[in-house]
Amino acid sequence: MKAPNCNQICPWVRNTQNLDHYICLKCGQERFLNEIKSNQPPLGLLVLMLMAIIFTVFVQDGETPEQPAPQLDALSTP
Structure with a gap:
């Protein structure tokens, strides 16, 4: 039980x-250093x-998309 x-x-x-x-020692609260909290994603990953x-x-x-150069048809020239 937690102390006030x-x-x-x-x-x-x-x-x-x-x-x-x-x-x-006062309240009996426990902590684990290497415990991964699954409900909180790593903040660094979100920022990245x-x-x-x-x-x-x-x-x-x-960037602008490049348009292909017009092809000249050798048969269509007069």
Whole structure:
């Protein structure tokens, strides 16, 4: 059960059997260092994807599609 003052600084202690597991001495709150939260995608990946999309839009906006050169038909010349 959490103590009312648990939002303050917690004295964290490391579990000797699991080095990634920490417990607060005041309130008993647990933390795992290497725990991946599946509901939150990595922020760096989102920023990288957004930058790639913006870069692609700017590069494609400056380019105009090349039109093929008109071909001269040797038989149609007078």
